[in-house]
Every structure is written in structure tokens, then in C-alpha cells.
Amino acid sequence: MIEKYLSIAGPVEAEIEDRRSRFLAHLEPVSDEAAARAVIESVRKQHHTAGHHCSAFILGPDGAVERSSDDGEPAGTAGAPMLEVLRGRELRDVVAVVTRWFGGTLLGAGGLVRAYSDAVAAASDAAELVRYRLADMLELEVDYAIAGRVEASLRDRGVQVADVRHGAQATLVLAVPPAERAAVTSAIAELTGGRGRPVGAGTRWLA
Missing domain, CATH: 3.30.230.30 (Impact, N-terminal domain)
Incomplete structure (x- = not known):
């Protein structure tokens, strides 16, 4: 692929x-x-x-x-x-x-x-050249009480936070290379005490 x-x-x-x-x-x-x-x-x-x-x-x-x-x-x-x-x-x-x-x-x-x-x-x-990469888009719902910490920790680990949506909970939209999806899912589990479960939201080409 x-x-x-x-x-x-x-x-x-x-x-x-x-x-x-x-x-x-x-x-x-x-x-x-x-x-x-x-x-x-x-x-x-x-x-x-x-x-x-x-x-x-x-x-x-x-x-x-x-x-x-x-x-x-x-x-x-x-x-x-x-x-x-x-x-x-x-x-x-x-x-x-x-x-x-x-x-x-x-x-x-x-x-x-x-x-x-x-x-x-x-x-x-x-x-001017542009390099595009395929990313799995993941949506992660987290309580507002920990949303800032989780977002900052993910960014520190090199995870791209493409968007943050606000509703009953904060929804972090993550752009993750397919090969790194398992590692990012594991990191989310660690950061949220096992409560955070990212949901796939398709793929996208990103510069």
C-alpha cells in the first residue's frame, strides 16, 4: 500500500x-x-x-x-x-x-x-515540493478534566492532533500513520487508565 x-x-x-x-x-x-x-x-x-x-x-x-x-x-x-x-x-x-x-x-x-x-x-x-502521507484518522472522546493533559502528552509523543471538537466531552481528532496506530492506541490506554478507546474515522492524505 x-x-x-x-x-x-x-x-x-x-x-x-x-x-x-x-x-x-x-x-x-x-x-x-x-x-x-x-x-x-x-x-x-x-x-x-x-x-x-x-x-x-x-x-x-x-x-x-x-x-x-x-x-x-x-x-x-x-x-x-x-x-x-x-x-x-x-x-x-x-x-x-x-x-x-x-x-x-x-x-x-x-x-x-x-x-x-x-x-x-x-x-x-x-x-516547491510537498510530501503527502497517508494517515489513519482516529477520534478519541475524553473528559474535559483530562483532555488538556492527554492532548499535550500525545503531542509530546509526536502524535498529530488535527482537531479538537467540543461537546459533552472533548473529541481529539488524531492523524496517525497506519504503521503507528497500534502504538498510539497503546499510549492512549496508558494516558487514560484504559478508558480511552479511539474510533477509526477513515483515512486522509496530509501534507
């Missing part, structure tokens, strides 16, 4: 030039294929004078969805190399669009592969 993955914090661009052809790379985090295609179309409209808008995206923590497009460039010279850079950087939930303005000199297949790859690599280098 995938428990961690890497993405980018926000949109980023980088430009390179090869024999007067300009290659502008745009990277952006996306959550699904519709969002990725919307970014591609947005870039296409923004730079409508350019000859090509090649693209690649990888979706899902496990990279289950991969798509690429050469957008009129010779087959295999743009989209696939761009996709390979994203794979090599282990980026997920990200779309890359490289817009090319032709400079008058043919670059050849090898030159195109290098240029599209280098443009995506340059944008990746400029991006």
Missing part, C-alpha cells in the same frame, strides 16, 4: 531556448484528469500564438493514471520525454505543459527530446 507521495505546492513556470525556439514549461498540481485537461486548455488559450502545447500528467498516489501528448510534434519527441521527467522526479497529481514557439531552425528528434525534457526539469527544479 502506498503511504507517501510527492507533489508540488503550486503552479510554476520555467523557460529555455534552443536555436531560437522557445520552450515554456508550466507545471501545476491537479486532483483529477478533468483538472489536468483544463490546465492544458488554459495554457493553450493563454499562448494561442505558439505552434505546440505538449503535455504530460501523472495522477494518483501510485501514479496509476499517466497521459501524454506530442501535440503535432514528431511522435515520441515531446509528451513521452516530459512524462519520463515527471516519473524520474517521482511527482504525482501534477500536469506539465510545454509551449513551443518555433525559432526557424529544425532541432531534429534528439534535439526536441532534450528541449522538452530540459524544460520540464527546469520547472521541476523551481517548484
Whole structure:
């Protein structure tokens, strides 16, 4: 099971030039294929004078969805190399669009592969990376008399308290790596004299 993955914090661009052809790379985090295609179309409209808008995206923590497009460039010279850079950087939930303005000199297949790859690599280098981890969400109800002490003790032990809800009792919402769930449950039992029993509340990807 995938428990961690890497993405980018926000949109980023980088430009390179090869024999007067300009290659502008745009990277952006996306959550699904519709969002990725919307970014591609947005870039296409923004730079409508350019000859090509090649693209690649990888979706899902496990990279289950991969798509690429050469957008009129010779087959295999743009989209696939761009996709390979994203794979090599282990980026997920990200779309890359490289817009090319032709400079008058043919670059050849090898030159195109290098240029599209280098443009995506340059944008990746400029991006702020975000590491996401899968967490089991646990809800723990405790009396107000001990809630503060239990919360502080859990935080001291490195447990992430994602939220505190107030009702008849205090409910601590904990984000726990799956591998640490048993240890956290044991710590809760120790802190509450065996009275605290966390209840599972699904899983969530957290930065």
C-alpha cells in the first residue's frame, strides 16, 4: 500500500531556448484528469500564438493514471520525454505543459527530446515540493478534566492532533500513520487508565 507521495505546492513556470525556439514549461498540481485537461486548455488559450502545447500528467498516489501528448510534434519527441521527467522526479497529481514557439531552425528528434525534457526539469527544479502521507484518522472522546493533559502528552509523543471538537466531552481528532496506530492506541490506554478507546474515522492524505 502506498503511504507517501510527492507533489508540488503550486503552479510554476520555467523557460529555455534552443536555436531560437522557445520552450515554456508550466507545471501545476491537479486532483483529477478533468483538472489536468483544463490546465492544458488554459495554457493553450493563454499562448494561442505558439505552434505546440505538449503535455504530460501523472495522477494518483501510485501514479496509476499517466497521459501524454506530442501535440503535432514528431511522435515520441515531446509528451513521452516530459512524462519520463515527471516519473524520474517521482511527482504525482501534477500536469506539465510545454509551449513551443518555433525559432526557424529544425532541432531534429534528439534535439526536441532534450528541449522538452530540459524544460520540464527546469520547472521541476523551481517548484516547491510537498510530501503527502497517508494517515489513519482516529477520534478519541475524553473528559474535559483530562483532555488538556492527554492532548499535550500525545503531542509530546509526536502524535498529530488535527482537531479538537467540543461537546459533552472533548473529541481529539488524531492523524496517525497506519504503521503507528497500534502504538498510539497503546499510549492512549496508558494516558487514560484504559478508558480511552479511539474510533477509526477513515483515512486522509496530509501534507
